[in-house]
Amino acid sequence: MAVQTRYHLRRATLDDLSSVVGWPQTPTELRYLFPRAQWPAEPLKLLExxxxxxxxxxxxxxxxxxxxxxxxxxxxxxxxxxxHLIVNPRARRMGVARYLVTALTTIAQERYRAKEMATICFANNQGAYDFYTTLGFQNEGWETRIDHRSEPLKVFRLTKSLPTPT
Structure with a gap:
């Protein structure tokens, strides 16, 4: 019996991206997704x-x-x-982000034979930090990024070693 999943992964289309750029609900969410974007979001710039x-x-x-x-x-x-990981506001806390990270990890291993996954996480985004550490990512250090107001933002580099395929 085949196991059915309620989710599936596919490449994003321009129509998809047109929806995605409308998901940030607050200036803070927009900043996490696009540090150089101003609130309110300019959908065409984000889409590009x-x-x-x-x-x-x-x-x-x-x-x-x-x-x-x-x-x-x-x-x-x-x-x-x-x-740029973001979940539709109506689908948060439903395992979508976990599914997405797992699927991208599989693609990285199979297509590129990647030995490590990495992401950045804003220092003040505790929810994202906790999410990634739950998935086995570790803090490798921090760096500074610049936002749209030319203000510095501290971000952590999070990494996860991947098992060597057999």
């Missing part, structure tokens, strides 16, 4: 930014798009990065 990521993926159920993230800068036999 996301469209430049070759490896953008969405998680869907049978009716709607539930989450988005990009897999970027994958180095064969090295590190692959997860970026």
């Amino acid at each position: 930014h996301l469209a430049n990521h070759e490896e953008g993926f969405v998680v869907c159920d049978s009716e709607r798009i539930l989450g988005y993230a990009s897999l970027y800068n994958p180095k064969p036999q090295g590190r692959a990065w997860i970026g």
Whole structure:
């Protein structure tokens, strides 16, 4: 008997991205997703930014798009990065982000033979930090990013070693 999942992953389309750019609900959420974006969001600028990521993926159920993230800068036999992870506000706390990170990790391992996954997490985004550490990511250190007001933002580099495929 085949196990049915309620979610599936596919590459993001421009139509998908048009929906995704409307998901940030507050200036803080927008800042976490796009540090250089101003509130209120300018959908065309955000859409252009996301469209430049070759490896953008969405998680869907049978009716709607539930989450988005990009897999970027994958180095064969090295590190692959997860970026711009966001979940549709109506689908939060339903396992979508976990499904997305797991799926991107599988893609990174199978396609690039990645040995490590990485992401950045804003220092004041405790929920995201806790989420990633629950999935086995560890704090590798921090760096400074600049937001749209040219103000510095502290971000943590989180990494997770991947098992070597047999």
